[in-house]
Amino acid sequence: MLMNKNILLCVTGGIAVYKSVALVSKLVQAGASVKVIMTDSAKQFVQPLSFQVMSRNDVYDDTFDEKDSRVIAHIDLADWADLVLVAPATANVIAKMANGLADDMVTTTLLATTAPIWVAPAMNVHMYDHPAVKRNIEQLALDGVSFIEPSEGFLACGYVGKGRLEEPEKIVELVSAFFNEKTGLTQEARPLAGKKVVVTAGPTRERIDPVRYLSNFSSGKMGFAMAEAVAKLGADTILISGPVSEKVPENVHYIPVESAQDMLRAVENEFPTADWVIKSAAVADYRPAVVHSKKMKKQPGNAVLELERTTDILATLGERKTHQLLIGFAAETNDVETYAKEKLARKNADYILANDVSEEGSGFGTDTNRIHLFGKNNHYHEFPQMTKSALAMDIVRKIVELERERQ
Template structure:
């Protein structure tokens, strides 16, 4: 529930402005205190009186109108907001914000706030896909602004394509999840809006329709990280091999895979959509060189299966890393630190989580783990035996450090 949360809803001049009325209404029913700021163009689509009635607060649409209270309105709203939602956001608004232009009450207030800002774009497909608009979105995302991507469908102009405002219920749920699932720092979530892809579980390499090669990974570590990341406000994609685990609540997208090749193809497809990649899956290094589409019959002779190398998924992602944060895992039985340290440089990782499988409470299928985190500078951080969800939060804390250091 959104009881006592203050949300500032910014409405810009798009045809989808009428849907913002429904958003405000649903927020009010969830107990939120809503303040609406409209641009001049937005008032051509929906009258301010509609939002005033729905929000039970004065609507601000003119930067120079006589104030309703003796406050500097844009500063007071910027301070009191627990979150900002811009719905719909036009290409014009996104461009102004990305360029640092504050020429109306909405852009001025957004510039003045330190609260999370969520932007829900809606526009013609060609406009949304325009490189200038996409560059502006990417720029704002790097600055910490959060976007609810538009969907594909029939647009008001008659075109069919991406640019349609996301469903109102999904927008409301997105904001609601921020408040209800956050790992609190005051009223804020330290991973709010960050897009994280997490791999978990084993891969399977088929020999024939009956038999396969796999490993002992249960997926518990990856699922624990995913659950904690959701609690801290992240938008999580979980890519998992076969496990007996329930998918954590609040996961944005779940993708089931089997082989190492499936995992690689999925990560390449999802890579650009995410800010962080946490690679906790146990990936098979080898696969059968040839697959039999019929069950291989038992004979009196030994069976020889030739194996071929799989792609090193972490290494391949390291080559296209860009500004992503990459986290690797090293489950070892000997020379743990040496083996893990080599992987950091080779795979272009920000840090690696190493554990010794021979230690009690640190292996597969356990609810606990004993890990060492090694960063790209060679610093080693050792931890006692902890629950895997506690290890998950340690990993997220270390990712937050990387993000904060990059922003300095």
């Protein structure tokens, strides 16, 4: 699965280091070439010899210990890696990474690499939930770092909660899917292969006259990211979008529309044969009751514009769905959980992806977002603020995982 792939494993100090030894073994068994860098704290739990035996490579722990005089070790490792894993990642190393510190071999190499960086946190449940740690994770996500979320269970400190390093088998599975996704080699890497997914995006424009319209601030960025994510995971993807300036992702069939009525017709045409529908468009709730054929001329005093309701597309699909998985978005400015749960039930959706558009970095037009996922049976999952592209992939993978569990 990982033949000819170079994995650089950065091991930091925590009791979960013992899992990293097993992780090296499983990566090597999958065909990867693995090199390990350890912090001084990590060596307090496991000796470098264990990693050397499992990886069949030298273990690095000192920036100034140059094992090969022909190269600078941390630069050579940074260039060698196809993927860098930090596992386990302590709160301390996450803080260093978020602030660009480079005071040991691990952090120096992390700054020097251009390879994708994945971080697998492991720490006490209260540490993981601390505002400073959350803030550092959010910053790294904005910097393009990906995270393998810790699992829940009994922790070494005696607490029960979220903070356990993900199991080595699962990490290897994720790494394999990452590389195979690039080449489209396996069904596991393309879990939506054979499925038709319809995504709506952007705003709608409701005409007042030939030169004016009602609309909103939606840029379409999140919807286009969702379309790109499902297409990469193998789906036959239909993207229906209002007027935006975003580039259409590869392998996506694009249907441009203007008004809410246009979008409704386009979705209705695709809905019977769809497997998933992701309604991320910011569809206008109201439109002018009268559309003037000529430009409305300015008159003295105020003007009154009568509005009528547009058709609620998500509710309409919820009434008609048979086999389709229906995923809606909720852009709120307050009481996010209350409104999202109410929308989930009222519109007969399977999942609602809600965000607070008044929160910095999570509103319309931004390159980042923070999403709260609400599903039936009181399922809830929070995604930290990150780029919309990375977030979309995490959301789709999470829903794939949840749907497998339901089957």
